[in-house]
Amino acid sequence: MAPIPPPVDYNRLAADYARFRTANPQIVRALVEHSEAGPASRVLEVGCGTGNYILALHGASGSACWGIDPSAEMLAQAHARQGSVAFRAGTAEGLDFPDAFFDLVFTVDVIHHVGDRAAYFQEAHRVLRAGGRVCTATDSERIIRLRQPLAVYFPETIEIELRRYPAIAELRRLMQDAGFAEVAEDVVEFAYDLTDIQAYRDRVFSVLHLIPEAAFQRGLARMEDDLRRGPIRGLSRYLLLWGRKPWRTPMR
Ligand SMILES: C[S@@+](CC[C@H](N)C(=O)[O-])C[C@H]1O[C@@H](n2cnc3c(N)ncnc32)[C@H](O)[C@@H]1O
Secondary structure (H helix, E strand, O other), X not given: OOXXXXXXXXXXXXXXHHHHOOOOHHHHHHHHHHHOOOOOOEEEEEOOOOOHHHHHHHHHHOOEEEEEEOOHHHHHHHHHHOXXXXXXXXXXXXXXXXXXXXXXXXXXXXXXXXXXXHHHHHHHHHHEEEEEEEEEEEOOHHHHHOOEOHHHHOOHHHHHHHHHOOOHHHHHHHHXXXXXXXXXXXXXXXXXXXOOOHHHHOOOOHHHHOOOHHHHHHHHHHXXXXXXXXXXXXXXXXXXXXXXXXXXXXOO
């Protein structure tokens, strides 16, 4: 079996990430609506990076918000943006918060980086109040294969991503083992026109650091060529995997 690709150094990517990556508005809307987050809610984003999602969620809901991330450089970018979200260092596997503290705990584009996913879901369950929600925004195999423009121009990314990303069935099992109920999937999509491909030239997408140089240059040349003819169609698509901490502990 092919080896799992090496971890990505987010300290090195942080400045470019802050320049180019933004929150997908459909994810923010789904997080707020499905969890019913409002001004009285407490929300934690695990692996918040430069703060794109938790800042947008705070703006949309008025909830009290926390963001944690292990990368000092990603957190420095988050801190530089504004002060209404509490950003701190931390990892998914050990959440430094009291029991039953949050109404919503979520990750976006993070679960494939988490080494001990069982520990994360147990921790998420612990820090959620009864009836609170957990959400994992990630890519299914189908989404990885149909990524636009990434898989179109850099098809070599597909097999690497399939080795990095956990299967949805595995995540469901881990959530159920941790005690989550009402486990359900939703897919959100956001179409856009790409008129500037600097983020691709700068390899802001971590998987572009993991394909061979020749494959990267070949894909980029095709992108540059197509861009000369007009905007490139992009589609940001995510699977949201939801779960709920039961109101009562089930009888064994
Ligand atoms: C692709 S970025 C996503 C950042 C942010 N959620 C967003 O979508 O803009 C992945 C983030 O996961 C963080 N990360 C990596 N391993 C982690 C872990 N074990 N626990 C929590 N976060 C982790 C990285 O430092 C990085 O900031």
